Amino acid sequence: MRFGHFDDERREYVIDRPDTPLPWINYLGTEAYFGIISNTAGGYSFYRDARLRRLTRYRYNNAPFDLGGRYLYLRDAASGEFWSPTWQPTQTELDEYECRHGLSYTQISSAYRDIKARVTYFVPLGETLEVWRLRLTNDRAAAAELSVFSSVEFCLWDAQDDATNFQRNFSTGQVEVVDGVIYHKTEYRERRDHFAYFACSEPLAGFDTSREAFLGPYRSWDRPIAVERGSSADSVAHGWQPHGSHHVRITLQPGETREIGFVLGYWENPKDAKFDPPGSQTVNKRTVRPVIERWLTQDAADLGFAQLRENWDTLLGGLQVETPDGDTNRMVNIWNAYQNMVTFNMSRSTSFYESGIGRGMGFRDSNQDLLGFVHMIPERARERILDIAATQLATGGAYHQYQPLTKRGNNDIGSGFNDDPLWLILGVAAYLKETGDVSILDAAVPYDNDPGSEQPLYDHLQRSLRYTLDRLGPHGLPLIGRADWNDCLNLNCFSDTPGEPFQTTENATGGVAESVFIAGQFVLAARELAAISSLVGKPGQEYLDAAEKMTGTIAEHGWDGAWFRRAYDFHGNVVGSASNDEGQIFIEPQGICVMGGVGVEDGTAARALASVRERLATPHGIILQQPAYSSYRLELGEISSYPPGYKENAGIFCHTNPWLMIAEAIVGNGDGAFDYYKRINPSAREAISEVHRCEPYVYAQMIAGRDAPTHGEAKNSWLTGTAAWNYAAITQWILGIRPSLTGLRISPAIPADWPGFTAVRRFRGATYRITVQRGDRSLTVDGAVADPDDVLPLAPAGATVEVILTIP
């Protein structure tokens, strides 16, 4: 069952009814001012940090599930009837409803009793504000006297404090209302130099800044008393809940269309110019006023909207493909790339599942997220790499998380997730392959942000590898530490106390827990570093030797007979083996070992992949492990804390699925790779939206596995490494448009029934127009025959290169 459809032409997903299975959201903002917005206008906004600079309040997991947002109300003076043109919060049954989620904008249209309304929400480039444009059309035969009410609820900045510290916060709220602009200035009187504002393009009939005055006591947003009454209270909030609402009265003649603009924004003043006049407690509005005035105009709004769309054209222009599969095309060309950018901007901070007050940036996450956006914004990827590397420890180890505002490692979580450092090599490799910018290897980067400790980035990569080699267990496999990629496999933590962190509550010593996953990842990373070394003329043979040695170790102790084992636990017992009663086979080592090339020659790779297909693959994607753990296992930790079929306990943890797609491509099985790709492609799952439930335009972290009563139900959409990895799998491995250190390679592993595909790829400044077709194997570049196994020749910036690859 569908709840909408894709409009590929406009790069929009069009939702046809407001009551989607879950709120289907979108993101506003691309730089510093951000927001999430649902298909019924729910959500919130923040400046840079979703916890510390929250502009508007949002209550997660409320009932209705999605309540609170960027609301407008229309009220018909003749009847007194009022409704929301975005369905929420009044839930009036609209005669027409449509939500178009576009790239960094959302447009909700509706009709009710022949009044058409369309609201467009977006954040202009370069600004710290959001524009709402309300377009009203009177389709009646008679004039319509309407009231428009706006509504936002201000958050008192620190979202965690705002939701818990009422004994203080109910006394601190302050606002100003000047020339119809509502200024929310809580704590501006003391240490803050920033405030929020909410403005309207039209003369006001009234306003409210007190939530209770606007809603009325014991009411919610579904029937605000001001709207019911048809007039604002002109309330000024003193403490309690500062709120922003404008009231505009308009008369629309038959057939008339009018636009009303609203601007909600964030502004900072210099610390020494906070007040005007100086010495007063009145907000200095001199610098913000022109900004507000500009963005209230239709011209500015139209231009800003056009520029935003243009910017996305440019970003997405990095790669556009035309394959026989529509789901592939729209995900690669639009939605997967868009999700990659959102994930870059948000990390794991703000979604419908991430409350914005949680954890910092993951060392491991950030390196993997790179894969998805490096071709669109390589300069930001460079910056991110250097930020990440600066949090690395001198041992080569890494803080598992760092704080985006301070860019420092998070001591609470600490270090010891032993796969972390290797991801830095893979992230840097991806950057180098895309850009060829080897200068980054010479960039002086400190350890643990300690001034004076700077070493070239190349040194960081060497230490990353060394970190693994310094920590090998009794089988010669890497020690796992607190966890490897699966944060939930906690082999050195034996937690029996509720609330203890599974990863960091270490209470046993002397364990020998080893990870086959890290072993495979080491082989991959060592080979990458060897290639990088070779590129810049440094010795790399030792890395190849180490990779080969580790490959042998995997063959000896990591191979179970039909698949790669997962680990050895604290006591040296195997995990992920046919000899286990549960958790016999895990997805991760099958993916990463084959990606590292392990077993590709000797056939064990193919054997492992056959086992995955046989034991882990479901129509909804590939399960993380089987059989699910039916009870909690003290020696395994969090993985077994989930009910069977959910999350890491035999859920379809989507992040890992593309590893198997890549692995299938590596062994030359294009059909198998694409089959896996289709199973979790959200667009391909659109038709079963009542099962999948999450947005059909972005990946979710998890789909419930076959052991779950809700098999096929997705959770935690948007902010997941799934986006970057699927993008890499489809573009670089299945379509085979694969950057390498020396240039772009075209090496598809497409389904047998595809006649071919075309693509346009921007690469190191040039544009490659690529055609892949069937026939005898050959390659022509700008008409000249080339070796199909070679990389494409580099072309000057601005050049266009015509590439035709023919494959059997």
Next chain:
Amino acid sequence: MRFGHFDDERREYVIDRPDTPLPWINYLGTEAYFGIISNTAGGYSFYRDARLRRLTRYRYNNAPFDLGGRYLYLRDAASGEFWSPTWQPTQTELDEYECRHGLSYTQISSAYRDIKARVTYFVPLGETLEVWRLRLTNDRAAAAELSVFSSVEFCLWDAQDDATNFQRNFSTGQVEVVDGVIYHKTEYRERRDHFAYFACSEPLAGFDTSREAFLGPYRSWDRPIAVERGSSADSVAHGWQPHGSHHVRITLQPGETREIGFVLGYWENPKDAKFDPPGSQTVNKRTVRPVIERWLTQDAADLGFAQLRENWDTLLGGLQVETPDGDTNRMVNIWNAYQNMVTFNMSRSTSFYESGIGRGMGFRDSNQDLLGFVHMIPERARERILDIAATQLATGGAYHQYQPLTKRGNNDIGSGFNDDPLWLILGVAAYLKETGDVSILDAAVPYDNDPGSEQPLYDHLQRSLRYTLDRLGPHGLPLIGRADWNDCLNLNCFSDTPGEPFQTTENATGGVAESVFIAGQFVLAARELAAISSLVGKPGQEYLDAAEKMTGTIAEHGWDGAWFRRAYDFHGNVVGSASNDEGQIFIEPQGICVMGGVGVEDGTAARALASVRERLATPHGIILQQPAYSSYRLELGEISSYPPGYKENAGIFCHTNPWLMIAEAIVGNGDGAFDYYKRINPSAREAISEVHRCEPYVYAQMIAGRDAPTHGEAKNSWLTGTAAWNYAAITQWILGIRPSLTGLRISPAIPADWPGFTAVRRFRGATYRITVQRGDRSLTVDGAVADPDDVLPLAPAGATVEVILTIP
């Protein structure tokens, strides 16, 4: 304007309409299982720790303001109409409505279309469960076919995690439904050995354990789809939001009355007997089933309710008074004592303003809270004192807070609030005066909970005093440290960064900030310790000498000419002086210095009190300081962060008001003392409930001062030291029934127009029947003439002593 009335006979406050200015709440539970409940059945429950063992979910600051609770729905099968007998959540306009908040129970009655309903909520003594009794009467001429639906939303135990960590929590929820009992067992499969249950006395027509199935998508509790439809979905939650709802169908004949019981509870199993059968994942219900069955019966419920009331009779029997003032009587006899017990149970954890996930127990708070409950439960006071003292540091200093579960000092907040240690002396003094139990002074108590560091409690008291003497500033006044009683006067912290804690962000050294408040408190505490020493035959002269010396220092450097100064700041500038432009006079030093006896002889006390009356007293109570700080002062800190008139910035911070009542009593001004008492007595403010807004039966922390636009509006009711201090002021100082180390003293300072009063006071096992009357000054005890300045002779346990005090 009133929203209800007191029923003194039944010890209830009766609310006549559901839409009180704010939710007016009550507390359930007295031992380990607790809840808050509003007048419309909103609120939540927890076991011991409101953060870590939250049974049901609650969203603070929601809209409607109070949404989520212990809800019941009635549905008429004939019409399909449904309503809430507690008004919320359907907000159906009821024909009759009444909420009776009693002592640890709440009873909400209503009538709608001739169906009468009464719901009684309480927690039986000794149990970890709450009982709901629904009594229905059909007043119609015809039979009524009704459905009853119950509703609670389970919290996934850790309330902070539950409200933020959705990427995990939406996958972990688990329930069982067996024999009509709903078991909420999230995380029971892993490290928890506890679960919640929700049971109903009647055969079920259906049930729901999925919130979405019960409410329906995009709905709230105001119109659950199950209720609207008239049938449950028999849903079993898998992740998302576990919920509990029973559906019962009943037919009531004309005039018939029926009762239905519900039990919501918490249960722990032994770790090795969690599952039944062992090895399964099924909750072992063997031990909990008999408990559930028992409390579903009417007999058990009736008996449990009676026992609860009896228990309160016993507790309140410690002191009952009959004065000419009804507001005084009901506060002393019922509500203030009740609030004291609630504050003892909750500390500052759980109210409508304290979200239950905040801070630990305050060292200072807990010592002061003692004043309010020591006469009711002296054995718990002893335990609390020893807990508190064990967190004291070997320096004599104190952690500012400690965690109730671990009873250890909170390192995040740390130490250095230099008034803290002196409160321990005052707390112990109160305990000794009430009980005479000098054995407590010999109790071996560690420092910082460090085994081996145990010293007699008396040693702790000595070090407390020494701590102050070791930390004197240039004027010889005590250094203030991070803050003194006013946590918001931060003289050593210069914070200009939002979000920094005002108290603990120390960023300047070498300051000399001194506190006149601590000086006064030192004099008081030193004299108390001298008296204690004298009582147990230890030398105490040095304490008297130190008190005298400090008194001289106050006279020299703490006296401003017409009042006591507040402090000297980091740079040695005076705070709370006529020479300041703002903050010229503060309430705290006026109260505490006079309480310590400073200036009582030389008339400065009376002069200071006159200044308070002139400059700080308003009809709504005494303001903390004047003039309010109009802007943020870096050198003063948090106090100036509040808008003028709120909280410590010139709000009426009620905690401090009774100090002035006591001071007035000390200087013999009974009229003045009682005048102040009446101004903030919530019962006396009942008639202006539309201004006061908080509950008229309990004290609030703060009433907005005259600089605030909402002057007279109370905030943060229930959990405040205001309760204990007002109780001490009215009972010990105005009525003058004052325990001392050697016995009970009767020394009233009552209004001139009172002919007298009577009281019954339990004291050290005996009962004193006290009559105070007008006439020539005299005292008779059991008919024998005694010296009215003496303490009453101690009487054997169980004895009744008739006391008649005659005063001019």
